[in-house]
Amino acid sequence: MSIGIFDSGIGGLTVFKEIAKEFPEADIYYLGDTARVPYGNKSKETVIRYSVEAANYLKGFGIEALIVACNTASSYALDVLKENLDIPVIGVVKPGVETALRFTENKKVGVIGTQATIRSNSYLKLLEEKNIQVFQKPCPLFVPLVEEGIVSGEIAELVVKQYIDELVNKGIDTLILGCTHYPLLKDTIKKLYPHLKIVDSSQAVAEHLHRENLHLNGSGKRKIFITDESESFERFKQMLIGNIPLEKIDISQLCTL
Amino acid sequence: MSIGIFDSGIGGLTVFKEIAKEFPEADIYYLGDTARVPYGNKSKETVIRYSVEAANYLKGFGIEALIVACNTASSYALDVLKENLDIPVIGVVKPGVETALRFTENKKVGVIGTQATIRSNSYLKLLEEKNIQVFQKPCPLFVPLVEEGIVSGEIAELVVKQYIDELVNKGIDTLILGCTHYPLLKDTIKKLYPHLKIVDSSQAVAEHLHRENLHLNGSGKRKIFITDESESFERFKQMLIGNIPLEKIDISQLCTL
Numbered sequence: 001m002s003i004g005i006f007d008s009g010i011g012g013l014t015v016f017k018e019i020a021k022e023f024p025e026a027d028i029y030y031l032g033d034t035a036r037v038p039y040g041n042k043s044k045e046t047v048i049r050y051s052v053e054a055a056n057y058l059k060g061f062g063i064e065a066l067i068v069a070c071n072t073a074s075s076y077a078l079d080v081l082k083e084n085l086d087i088p089v090i091g092v093v094k095p096g097v098e099t100a101l102r103f104t105e106n107k108k109v110g111v112i113g114t115q116a117t118i119r120s121n122s123y124l125k126l127l128e129e130k131n132i133q134v135f136q137k138p139c140p141l142f143v144p145l146v147e148e149g150i151v152s153g154e155i156a157e158l159v160v161k162q163y164i165d166e167l168v169n170k171g172i173d174t175l176i177l178g179c180t181h182y183p184l185l186k187d188t189i190k191k192l193y194p195h196l197k198i199v200d201s202s203q204a205v206a207e208h209l210h211r212e213n214l215h216l217n218g219s220g221k222r223k224i225f226i227t228d229e230s231e232s233f234e235r236f237k238q239m240l241i242g243n244i245p246l247e248k249i250d251i252s253q254l255c256t257l
Numbered sequence: 258m259s260i261g262i263f264d265s266g267i268g269g270l271t272v273f274k275e276i277a278k279e280f281p282e283a284d285i286y287y288l289g290d291t292a293r294v295p296y297g298n299k300s301k302e303t304v305i306r307y308s309v310e311a312a313n314y315l316k317g318f319g320i321e322a323l324i325v326a327c328n329t330a331s332s333y334a335l336d337v338l339k340e341n342l343d344i345p346v347i348g349v350v351k352p353g354v355e356t357a358l359r360f361t362e363n364k365k366v367g368v369i370g371t372q373a374t375i376r377s378n379s380y381l382k383l384l385e386e387k388n389i390q391v392f393q394k395p396c397p398l399f400v401p402l403v404e405e406g407i408v409s410g411e412i413a414e415l416v417v418k419q420y421i422d423e424l425v426n427k428g429i430d431t432l433i434l435g436c437t438h439y440p441l442l443k444d445t446i447k448k449l450y451p452h453l454k455i456v457d458s459s460q461a462v463a464e465h466l467h468r469e470n471l472h473l474n475g476s477g478k479r480k481i482f483i484t485d486e487s488e489s490f491e492r493f494k495q496m497l498i499g500n501i502p503l504e505k506i507d508i509s510q511l512c513t514l
Contacts (some may be wrong), residue, residue, distance in 0.1 A: 035303050041489065141401055141402070
């Protein structure tokens with residue numbers, strides 16, 4: 001079986017890494033839309049357009065399931081993608097919520113993400129259906145911090161506290177990292193709030209796939225496409241998953257799909 | 258006379274504001290490419306493509322001069338734009354360099370900007386031609402800080418110091434803010450380094466236009482186009498230039514120009 005993963009850029013590589021580890025025989029096709037990253041500050045309409053274009057591109061490789069590894073795209077475009085595609089489409093929101101429901105004891109859960117993800121209330125809606133009290137906070141500086149490699153130290157800790165203190169003060173016992181970049185800040189968050197249970201989307205998606213019993217056997221092929229050259233993508237790819245080569249595709253191929 | 262200004266997003270509004278103040282009778286057409294912001298982390302090829310599309314769109318309004326208010330686009334796409342267009346094309350790099358040459362006494366100038374602007378060496382080349390010793394530093398966190406509205410306080414000061422201390426330690430007496438977002442951090446930079454002379458692109462461009470003797474008289478029309486809805490664009494526009502309405506254009510109009 002072959003699976004497609006797409007993200008606005010780097011973040012989804014944390015998902016790629018988990019899937020590749022958990023399902024070594026799956027064929028995996030990844031698209032990072034580095035020419036238009038980030039999605040988190042774009043409108044719903046634009047996020048849907050970009051997501052449909054990315055999905056159509058990956059569909060060309062005969063993928064049998066699609067993982068939307070971007071929280072913003074999962075929040076805004078999942079329904080449209082499910083309507084348009086005749087294969088299973090898996091976002092990161094539902095798996096994250098499932099994991100949070102298993103973790104929380106006091107039923108108070110914090111959700112952090114991009115402006116767009118938080119504005120969409122995608123996590124909030126699913127959690128409130130289960131009678132969870134939800135406290136949300138957009139953290140627009142986290143993605144640039146991670147892309148700059150500032151994931152620990154004084155600046156990272158100050159920025160983390162600036163955003164998360166107020167959630168912790170509300171008494172949450174579980175925090176959903178609602179953006180695939182944020183796992184890179186997990187150690188700093190754990191250091192500042194050691195009692196918190198942290199939900200990492202990439203692990204949640206891999207667990208979800210196991211539960212869904214998808215038969216992800218293939219020849220272990222891995223292909224990574226990007227829409228623009230990017231030093232930080234190259235650096236992260238190397239750090240997370242090593243020497244898999246990158247292939248650049250022309251953005252106008254996406255625009256006209 | 259009518260003039261076009263384009264930028265990847267918000268930053269160029271600092272240029273819009275200065276031009277509108279200095280040339281109240283000019284007709285001004287502004288395009289902010291908010292659907293693909295930022296340009297500073299994109300490749301040269303992609304920046305050129307986006308810049309040509311934006312210029313062609315503004316050309317449709319019969320503009321008689323084009324200001325490229327984005328340092329990244331000025332660094333990478335200015336030559337291509339000059340070849341393609343039969344009107345004067347003014348970037349922010351040359352005006353910034355002219356102002357720095359007037360300011361510096363010890364001939365040591367610092368340049369800060371996005372990854373792409375610094376990698377292009379656009380400022381470095383022009384300054385070194387005038388026997389200036391140049392110290393450069395990309396500051397990728399400044400744009401997200403400004404867009405988050407964090408332009409003063411502990412986090413802003415720590416981040417400013419993290420980038421600029423090393424330039425100041427080299428003995429620069431002048432610092433070029435090589436990104437149209439950065440003027441919003443000017444007060445914090447001045448507070449930390451009161452002896453530095455700061456070159457602000459938006460003022461430099463307005464001074465350059467005065468020297469060029471362009472006849473910018475018209476009916477004082479102002480039009481602002483964006484390629485995507487954006488809360489931070491709306492907030493900045495309101496703060497900088499008030500109630501001028503925004504008009505959203507469809508990104509596919511640009512892709513196919």
